[in-house]
Amino acid sequence: MDTDALPLGLLEPDDPEFDDTEGDATGIADQEDGGHHPRSTVVLIVFAPKELEPKRFRFRLDETVGDAAKAAAKKFEYEVGTPSFQTKDGTVLDRSVTLRAAGVHNREELELVDAGGGV
Amino acid sequence: MTLLPATMTRATVEAELVGARAWAARHNWALHWLPEDLVLRAATYHNPVHRLIEVMGLCDSYRALPPAWRFVSPGTDQSEKRWFPSADPGGLIFHGDGVICAPWNRLAYKEHGGPHDNWNGPASWLQVPADNTVAYTIADMLATIDSHLRKSTGMIA
Numbered sequence: 001m002d003t004d005a006l007p008l009g010l011l012e013p014d015d016p017e018f019d020d021t022e023g024d025a026t027g028i029a030d031q032e033d034g035g036h037h038p039r040s041t042v043v044l045i046v047f048a049p050k051e052l053e054p055k056r057f058r059f060r061l062d063e064t065v066g067d068a069a070k071a072a073a074k075k076f077e078y079e080v081g082t083p084s085f086q087t088k089d090g091t092v093l094d095r096s097v098t099l100r101a102a103g104v105h106n107r108e109e110l111e112l113v114d115a116g117g118g119v
Numbered sequence: 120m121t122l123l124p125a126t127m128t129r130a131t132v133e134a135e136l137v138g139a140r141a142w143a144a145r146h147n148w149a150l151h152w153l154p155e156d157l158v159l160r161a162a163t164y165h166n167p168v169h170r171l172i173e174v175m176g177l178c179d180s181y182r183a184l185p186p187a188w189r190f191v192s193p194g195t196d197q198s199e200k201r202w203f204p205s206a207d208p209g210g211l212i213f214h215g216d217g218v219i220c221a222p223w224n225r226l227a228y229k230e231h232g233g234p235h236d237n238w239n240g241p242a243s244w245l246q247v248p249a250d251n252t253v254a255y256t257i258a259d260m261l262a263t264i265d266s267h268l269r270k271s272t273g274m275i276a
Contacts, residue, residue, distance in 0.1 A: 081253035
């Protein structure tokens with residue numbers, strides 16, 4: 001499957017990668033799409049603290065963490081703040097780097113978190 | 120100062136707890152809601168000091184006012200500096216005087232013993248400029264405490 005042709009942003013249930021589990025265990029889909037082309041996009045499963053269910057998003061890997069988190073936050077109706085993603089080990093990703101540089105992998109589960117500083 | 124009836128506050132908090140409990144399960148926190156007291160207790164393990172840590176939120180009049188969050192000795196109401204996590208130099212919300220300093224904590228406001236007299240009082244907490252830490256639900260407040268706690272290297276005393 002050429003994932004480059006698929007729409008970016010919030011995944012709809014009929015999206016071919018909505019329930020795809022190809023990349024979960026093997027990591028193959030981290031680097032390649034189903035046609036063995038290098039991936040230029042990644043599907044992220046994003047949780048928000050206030051919501052029960054996650055949402056799935058497709059982002060370009062050269063998009064910054066900050067831009068991707070802001071787009072995801074908006075879909076969860078967070079209108080303000082400084083959103084970032086927190087990995088399962090608790091690391092809050094640097095908003096200024098790309099998703100590729102941050103090392104996210106396909107179908108990684110991330111939590112939206114506000115990265116605003118103290119006051 | 121009570122601005123809202125307890126029944127209204129209780130319903131508001133309990134509606135938010137659905138998401139908060141799911142968040143807590145994902146992040147190894149234990150939540151304990153005391154509906155009669157309008158108190159939420161949230162505990163987790165603070166790895167750098169190998170110690171259970173507990174934050175207590177008094178939610179009376181929530182959301183007219185933010186909760187009053189403070190770290191306590193686990194299982195008690197005692198608040199001492201040795202139960203308060205330390206901050207990194209990078210501007211965390213944990214202040215050396217033992218206050219969680221954020222617009223979503225009632226105790227950060229001057230009227231309640233905190234340092235801030237520049238946020239127009241706790242009743243204006245939802246209008247504080249969003250150029251620092253932002254959290255408008257209990258789950259988001261706990262998530263913010265959690266993310267800052269993970270950067271904390273110890274306790275302040």
